[in-house]
Amino acid sequence: MEAAQTDDVLYAGELEVRPNDGLVLAAGRALTLSVREFGLLVALVQRTGRIVSRAELYRLVWGSDLRDGDRSIDVYVHKLRVKLETALPAWAFIHTHVGFGYRFSPEASHVFHNSTTSR
Template identity: 35%
Template sequence: MTTTARTILIIEDEPDIARILSDYLSSQRFATAVAANGQEGLALLRSLRPDFVILDLTLPDIDGTELCRQLRAESDVPLLILSARSADTDKVLGLGFGADDYMTKPFSLTELLARVQAHFRRYERLAPPPQPADAEYVELGDLTLDKRAYRVTMAGREVPLSAKEFELLYHLASHRNQVFSKRQLLDAVWGYDAYGDENTVSVYIHRLRDKLERNSSQPAYLHTVWGVGYKLSYV
């Protein structure tokens, strides 16, 4: 019995880079599709429903950060930005608009593969079991997390979260009052200790606070322990 290869969508307007990525990932037994601009990338996302997206920020028809926002609005597919832009502001924007990872050009193909595989391992590990099982709930104040459904409610109102936002929140909620460093959260939630950018955690904590906290200056749930990291507790 054969299994269907995972599909990786490459949105890249430089033909040489797109070809190198496609050829290398194909040699690693992934199916690939290439889009040379943002509109083509959106169309392929909708028609192919890929398992992973690699996105360049510099595209001829739309800025990559805006495309990242549009992609994330339609899908929770793991998304890695691959860009020549190396400024911290670009990384913050990309991660803030929903990217799961960020690499700068020039890049290592082996590192890129390691990151792609790490994201797949993480999603597989957190995927619901194939057999029905009792839902796993975490409740804290008005906050309720349903791990099986990847669903969060606040005082009975559903809060829309991406898969990675849910995983970070669930990890903290499952270890309430325990302080985690950014590096520990990268390893636990993103699943790759060697390659992670700790700024990713800060961006996702900020996004969760925007969605969950009524007063960001005095958070009720997500607390910063200065010089150490973050914890979830209810005040």
């Protein structure tokens, strides 16, 4: 599934991102994101399907160069994943490419559990 863009609104399945309004809706419900989480999500959604390096994400969201050993991107990606997976548990949105970066691509989650499946 790819993200679609309509008049400054980005759609990825049940996820709607409105960069100009600072708003993210998951199945119609507003998500509470920090400024960095929101910036990271917008940067990734705008590059749907493409692997984006940690350094590029840092430049886009923080506005400066990533320092050696800085794990800020990884921390914020984790926080963002938790919020997205809590809001839309049947979907995985952000995928890690070890040694390369992160890719935004909405995919049905393989670890989705409900009352009829075992954990």
